[in-house]
Amino acid sequence: MLVNSAGYVVFPVLFSLSLPVFLYNVVLEKESRLIQNMKINGLQMKNYWIVNSGFNFATYLITSFSSFCFGKYFLGLIVFHETNMKFFAIVIFGWGLNQVSLAFLFSVFF
Numbered sequence: 001m002l003v004n005s006a007g008y009v010v011f012p013v014l015f016s017l018s019l020p021v022f023l024y025n026v027v028l029e030k031e032s033r034l035i036q037n038m039k040i041n042g043l044q045m046k047n048y049w050i051v052n053s054g055f056n057f058a059t060y061l062i063t064s065f066s067s068f069c070f071g072k073y074f075l076g077l078i079v080f081h082e083t084n085m086k087f088f089a090i091v092i093f094g095w096g097l098n099q100v101s102l103a104f105l106f107s108v109f110f
Contacts, residue, residue, distance in 0.1 A: 008079060014067045015095060022056045022103035027110045053100050060096040068092070 029035055038048065068088075072080035080088075 011067060011071055011077070011079070015064055015092065016099070018056075018060045018063060018096075019099045019103055022060075022100060023106050023110070025056075026052070026103055026107040030107065049104070053104070056100045056103065057096055060099060061092075064092050064096065 035048065039045070068080065071077045
């Protein structure tokens with residue numbers, strides 16, 4: 001009972017912790033002028049954004065999948081067993097896209 005109650009708070013936070021990491025990476029690249037060096041060497045910005053967003057989203061999916069498996073199979077939390085899997089997959093997918101895009105948006109202001 002206590003584990004299920006804690007799971008309702010801990011796992012949504014776990015699914016949200018990738019945003020600061022994505023934001024830090026993008027801001028660090030801007031601060032160290034890595035993007036300008038890559039542009040000087042011929043990188044198209046379209047390719048930079050595609051690769052960066054793809055890598056961040058893949059990282060998010062791996063961490064979300066591992067958190068989901070840990071919560072469902074190791075801890076046996078009710079929220080993972082009773083929620084429709086299609087709905088859960090859509091929410092996790094959409095939340096990941098949201099975090100990646102928010103990291104790029106917030107990097108403009110930092």
